[in-house]
Amino acid sequence: MKTVVHFGAGNIGRGFIGSLFAQSGYHVTFVDIAQTVIDKLNEGKGYHVKTAAENAEVIEVNNVSGLNNMTQEEEVLDALKTATYITTAIGPTILPRIAPLIAKGLAARVKENDEKVYVIACENQISATELLKGYILENLDEETKEELSKKVSFFNSAVDRIVPIQSNPDSIDVLVEPYYEWVVETTEDIPTVEGMKIVPDLAPFIERKLFTVNTGHAVIAYLGYLQGKETIHQTLEDAEIYEQVQKTLKETGAYLVQRYGLDQGEHEAYIKKIIERFKNAYLNDSVNRVGRSPIRKLGSQDRLVRPAVEAKQAGLPYANLAKAIAAALLFNPSEDEEAVQLQTMLEEHGILYVLSKVSDLHENDDLTQEIIKHYSQLQK
Numbered sequence: 177m178k179t180v181v182h183f184g185a186g187n188i189g190r191g192f193i194g195s196l197f198a199q200s201g202y203h204v205t206f207v208d209i210a211q212t213v214i215d216k217l218n219e220g221k222g223y224h225v226k227t228a229a230e231n232a233e234v235i236e237v238n239n240v241s242g243l244n245n246m247t248q249e250e251e252v253l254d255a256l257k258t259a260t261y262i263t264t265a266i267g268p269t270i271l272p273r274i275a276p277l278i279a280k281g282l283a284a285r286v287k288e289n290d291e292k293v294y295v296i297a298c299e300n301q302i303s304a305t306e307l308l309k310g311y312i313l314e315n316l317d318e319e320t321k322e323e324l325s326k327k328v329s330f331f332n333s334a335v336d337r338i339v340p341i342q343s344n345p346d347s348i349d350v351l352v353e354p355y356y357e358w359v360v361e362t363t364e365d366i367p368t369v370e371g372m373k374i375v376p377d378l379a380p381f382i383e384r385k386l387f388t389v390n391t392g393h394a395v396i397a398y399l400g401y402l403q404g405k406e407t408i409h410q411t412l413e414d415a416e417i418y419e420q421v422q423k424t425l426k427e428t429g430a431y432l433v434q435r436y437g438l439d440q441g442e443h444e445a446y447i448k449k450i451i452e453r454f455k456n457a458y459l460n461d462s463v464n465r466v467g468r469s470p471i472r473k474l475g476s477q478d479r480l481v482r483p484a485v486e487a488k489q490a491g492l493p494y495a496n497l498a499k500a501i502a503a504a505l506l507f508n509p510s511e512d513e514e515a516v517q518l519q520t521m522l523e524e525h526g527i528l529y530v531l532s533k534v535s536d537l538h539e540n541d542d543l544t545q546e547i548i549k550h551y552s553q554l555q556k
């Protein structure tokens with residue numbers, strides 16, 4: 177039986193990527209630091225994925241096991257030696273932390289196994305696998321890098337499925353939205369995985385996804401948070417916020433249509449479909465989850481700043497994106513470490529410093545001035 181080693185046995189790991197591999201006949205070895213999840217994976221050897229819909233579908237996921245990368249390094253290295261795929265859904269900021277272990281595993285593997293292995297990072301980040309590859313290579317000598325170049329392929333990917341924080345922490349079953357899309361960039365002939373869509377150029381797919389699903393979601397989360405809302409679907413019931421989401425996605429849409437030559441009508445239909453997905457009350461998705469890690473989300477390549485910069489450079493409107501960035505700067509749930517860090521940075525150094533440091537935006541930039549204007553208005 178073919179195997180996959182998947183780093184991150186969380187919501188996307190269990191509810192999406194791991195589940196697709198299991199359904200395709202793979203044994204899935206999840207690697208995580210959450211010992212309780214690892215124990216449950218090993219005890220039950222399976223779990224259920226349930227769709228958030230009136231007529232819920234329940235999928236049984238079998239042929240899974242778990243390893244703890246902090247305490248079972250040797251076992252993880254063994255699993256890496258024979259895996260066909262190595263995947264991650266762990267969060268972009270964690271990739272550098274798991275890279276040394278993957279590097280060690282690949283270095284040992286290429287000495288004794290000539291079979292190809294495919295590495296795919298499934299994160300909300302442009303070029304996540306390329307970045308992971310860089311972190312892995314930093315840990316290897318020239319000779320091993322040369323071996324890797326023949327036997328290991330790295331593919332960027334875009335993952336789209338809304339999986340909220342699960343309501344029962346004692347269960348490893350996962351509630352997911354019915355919709356999903358997993359797009360992988362390669363021209364190689366690779367072993368089939370059910371639900372994996374292969375394209376030669378990921379750029380239009382990941383940008384369309386990140387700057388529609390994730391931008392729209394972020395607008396709802398940050399404006400909802402400021403209005404004291406708890407969930408995404410409740411926030412969307414607010415007519416003003418609903419309109420703000422539409423106006424912001426019109427801005428990212430204009431950029432995407434121009435940049436990738438998308439069909440205007442088809443893109444408008446795509447936006448409509450995404451907003452319908454956000455309305456799914458069965459997900460009960462919290463604004464704090466969707467807005468989580470605002471420093472990452474305010475990064476220059478992420479869902480808010482990058483499309484704003486791109487729109488500005490293309491001579492297109494960006495005022496609503498600037499408002500979304502301003503709202504993100506006011507996101508402050510006490511349990512979100514990055515939100516706390518962001519607020520401390522704002523208090524100690526001010527908004528210009530934060531926009532420069534976190535978003536690579538400078539004082540004399542028109543976008544910076546537009547953000548500051550909205551920031552002052554939202555503070556009132």
Ligand SMILES: NC(=O)C1=CN([C@@H]2O[C@H](COP(=O)(O)OP(=O)(O)OC[C@H]3O[C@@H](n4cnc5c(N)ncnc54)[C@H](O)[C@@H]3O)[C@@H](O)[C@H]2O)C=CC1
Pocket residue numbers: 183184185186187188189207208209210245265266267268270273274298299300335336337338339340
């Ligand atoms: N939840 C969602 O709807 C979607 C999430 N994503 C992306 O998928 C990735 C994972 O997100 P979620 O599954 O929602 O997060 P999650 O928090 O549910 O899962 C992350 C898992 O990584 C584990 N982890 C953290 N640090 C670790 C370490 N050093 N070593 C091993 N394991 C570690 C955690 O224990 C957790 O089980 C993120 O990049 C996210 O942006 C992408 C699309 C949808």
Ligand SMILES: O=P(O)(O)OC[C@H]1O[C@](O)(CO)[C@@H](O)[C@@H]1O
Pocket residue numbers: 300335336337338339389390391393394465466467468469
């Ligand atoms: O997972 P991140 O990058 O923190 O952001 C949350 C976003 O990811 C998703 O979970 C799915 O793409 C969306 O719900 C949301 O836009």
